[in-house]
Amino acid sequence: MKEEEISINEAGWLRAKITLLEFPKNCCKCSQATEFTREYYGGMKFWWLFRLIGIEWYVEIPIPTCENCNHAIKKAKKKGTLIGLLIGAIIGIAGFIGGVAISVLQRNSLPDGAADIGIIIGGTTFVLGLIGGPLIGYFWAEARNVTVKINKYSPLSKAVSIKFDDAEYAKKVFERTKQ
Ligand SMILES: [Zn+2]
Numbered sequence: 001m002k003e004e005e006i007s008i009n010e011a012g013w014l015r016a017k018i019t020l021l022e023f024p025k026n027c028c029k030c031s032q033a034t035e036f037t038r039e040y041y042g043g044m045k046f047w048w049l050f051r052l053i054g055i056e057w058y059v060e061i062p063i064p065t066c067e068n069c070n071h072a073i074k075k076a077k078k079k080g081t082l083i084g085l086l087i088g089a090i091i092g093i094a095g096f097i098g099g100v101a102i103s104v105l106q107r108n109s110l111p112d113g114a115a116d117i118g119i120i121i122g123g124t125t126f127v128l129g130l131i132g133g134p135l136i137g138y139f140w141a142e143a144r145n146v147t148v149k150i151n152k153y154s155p156l157s158k159a160v161s162i163k164f165d166d167a168e169y170a171k172k173v174f175e176r177t178k179q
Helices: 048-053 068-106 112-144 167-178
Strands: 006-008 012-017 038-043 059-063 148-156 159-163
Touching: 006 167, 012 112, 012 167, 038 048, 038 068, 048 059, 059 148, 068 112, 159 167
Parallel strands: 038 148
Antiparallel strands: 006 012, 012 159, 038 059, 148 159
């Protein structure tokens, strides 16, 4: 493969066509020899938003990740989702109690319809807290545990930029792919 088809910059970002990438059979997180892989997702900015409306401007790349690191990443995501769920539930329940309290306490001084607005606000906060909390928690856990960043995907040229936590790993991928 030609050298210009893969590049690596000073910040450690590798850029190459996805199909040409070759990874060493070592874990990209701890370098241990492994046959296990993990799918890493990425694309362009807000790719996950586009995914919601069916536009697939993202890629999933299987990259060697040992059993232990796979497990650790999964665990961190689960923990983030749970923490998010808990915080979301607390915010949701507090909003609900607050909304209902306003409605009940101010019922006499507010016009009929206005009192119900409190209940609507309370109910909305409750639902948003329960849905938003775990989602935010999941993405937060994902962002905290970045082993592999995938970026600047070009659907036309199928080129993608990848950065690893371990800079040495990026060099190994570069050497292997270049050959
Ligand atoms: Zn590992």
